Amino acid sequence: MFTEYIFFFLSVLALYSAVMVLASKKPIHSVLFLTLTFFAIAGHYVLLNAQFLAVVHVIVYAGAIMVLFLFTVMLLNLNNDERSPKPVWAKTMVSIASGMLLLVLIGIFRTYDIKSAADPTLTQIGLVKNLGQILFHEFLLPFEISSVLFLTAMVGAVLLGKKEQI
Amino acid sequence: MLAGLLYKTILASLILVISLVVAMYSTLIERKVAGWFQDRHGPNRTGPWGLLQPLADGVKLFFKEEFMPNTADKFLYILGPSLTMFIALLTSAAIPWGPDIVIAGKPYALQVADINIGVLYIFAILSIGVYGIMIGGWASNNKYALLGAVRASSQMISYELAMSLSIISIVMMTGSLSMREIVVQQQGFNWNIFYQPLGFLIFLICAFAETNRSPFDLPECETELVGGYHTEYSSMKLGFYLFSEYINMFISGAVMTTLFLGGYHFPFIDKLGLSPNVFALVSFMIFFTKITFFGFIFMWIRWTLPRFRYDQLMRLGWKSLIPLAILNVVITGVIILINLK
Known part of the structure; x- marks a missing residue:
């Protein structure tokens, strides 16, 4: 019961911060939200009893790669007004392409039979x-x-x- | 189950309080040590031997003006010091503070979380420790603060590598990633430092760089960067940054003791014949003494060595420590292989 609450909390956190990576105006905020997403996913690994994966995920992604990202973004000091707005045709094409991808994903998972996963406390593989x-x-x-x-x-x-x- | 939960909560709160009090009094001891090295008294006006000085400093920090730059990123500006403090306090969870104590006939471990990947957990906390400084330095919107933050991040990433490599040889010897297991294997006087002197030296040097202590305190290098990453900070937000440095010192002393100096073990540990709880107390005091020793080394070096130049720091990290650490891993592997045959 308690783990279920944690699961929902982590899922909402992961999705929210993933959306905010795209939605935030400042590049630094995007990077920090991406880091938050990684932490939420690491939390999911812990829930799946895969502590090793969780810790390595934090060390490699949050600890090394994202710090380098942050480092680069800070050095470049990108500002909102310096980024040129994308032309309309590019925006349209991106929307169509990602919409197609969404359709494909829905098509895959609509008929997919979600089996109840094995109890993570019983699988010791992690x-x-x-x-x-x-x-x-x-x-x-x-x-x-x-x-x-x-x-x-x-x-x-x-x-x-x-x-x-x- | 409930008793266990209650016990863990009490233990965690106790460790939190101990860390904070130790950090508080480290500031006083640091100034006393500095006074000693420079042939003067150090603070001695507040209370006997200046014992109330940390309290006075705390009150002063709380009542100073809370200043926030106009151009700062408000949320991140506050998040920076908070995150630094939070992460500094996280590491103590995986450290075994002593042997089991017995309450009402049941043994309880003096460790908040005995995870089977304790060493990796400490790496993880170390590697995210830089976020507080980077966020704070960037959010201040000040060129000196930004330079300090950038320096901090590259310094910490560089020294993390050598640090991890130096621990790998310990893990190879012990055959376990659990902190408790590593301590148990150093029973008596069988400390890892005698088998891994080079690894210990590398770890010690990296610990200085990771805690931003002199001679590697380049992120706050005041001769070049005004105040480094906390230039724009004042009041208790600055206090959090300064304070977390002392907590980091204490915790890294504890980690070094656990990994290399036998944790709470001491020679003739099994010949005392004490009851379990007294024994646990004695062991904890021994552990604490070793940590204090490391704290003194941190201060000793700060007040005797000048600061490195940034290119010297990078050269030392990448061209000396990392190759040495890799060599150490190879040698350890060869010796283990020979012993197996």
Whole structure:
């Protein structure tokens, strides 16, 4: 019962702040609302008994990526009046495209049979020990490959950031 | 169930009060230590040995004019210091303050939340700790405050990496992410610092950078930035920023003690033969003494070393500490592998 209230609170918070990311006038506010959305989603992970995922979500998204976003937006110091208004045709096209996407999503989920999810307190998969066992036994190869991918991205970023020609 | 809930509430409130009182008196001790280092008395007019000085300071801060710049973002301007204080107080939940105490025949843990990812929880709090400073610095709409905020964010992100890497070697040795488990494995004099001296040094340096303490207090560097991120703040909002720095010092001392100095353990811990509750009290006092020792180190370094230059800070973080921390992880891994065979 209590968890249900928390669920609804977190859902409303996540949706509200996600909408406010788009609706707020100042870029900084958008970034902060996006951070709030991430926290609400992390709360959902905790409700699903996936504490590891929740904490990593906070560390990676709220703690690192959003701080960098905030950092960049602060440095650029974007103001409302400096942004050029979008032309009408662009607005129309964006509305049509996102409307189509909404239709597709409704089409998918209209006939989708929502099974009652397994009781999150019974599934122990989100706990760090079980997750580690699965990652390093069943999915070892994909896990290692994705880490190589990260390394490549890092090296690429460093190369792009270098000023002089190589 | 209800008794457990009540116990946790009382424990959490107690830890909150202890953190606040310790932070309050750290300000006095800091000034006393500074006086000692500079061969003068320090505050000694309010009460015996200046013991009422923190109260006087608190009253002064409360009654100062509440100033808000016209061009500030009102909501974020207030949110900044509040968030800093809130996040500073969050970390203490995962720290084990002592062994179990026994009330009415039932054992209760002296820890608010024994989560199995305690170490990661502390990382998470650390990584969001910068928001209060960034929001406050930006909302002030002042170039010095903004520069301070930008400095704070890049400094904290840089030093977080080395800090996390230095803890990874501890986690590898312990085989657990739970703070309680890490403490239990350092029973007696079997402290992690003897196995991970390099990791400890890296962690200590990063703790200075993360708490914005001198020699890494560049976000508030007064010779270049007037007052840094809290230039525009006054009254108790400024007090919150200053105060949370002392809470951070206390908590990071507690984290360092837990991870490296054996938490509440001390040599010959099992030979005392005390009843559980007295034993818990003694252990807690030992833990507290170790934290105080770290508090003294924080002050000692502040009053003896000059401030780093910003490029020196970045070079130290990225070019010295991170490679050293990675090396430390590799060495630890190799040694664990050799011991396994």
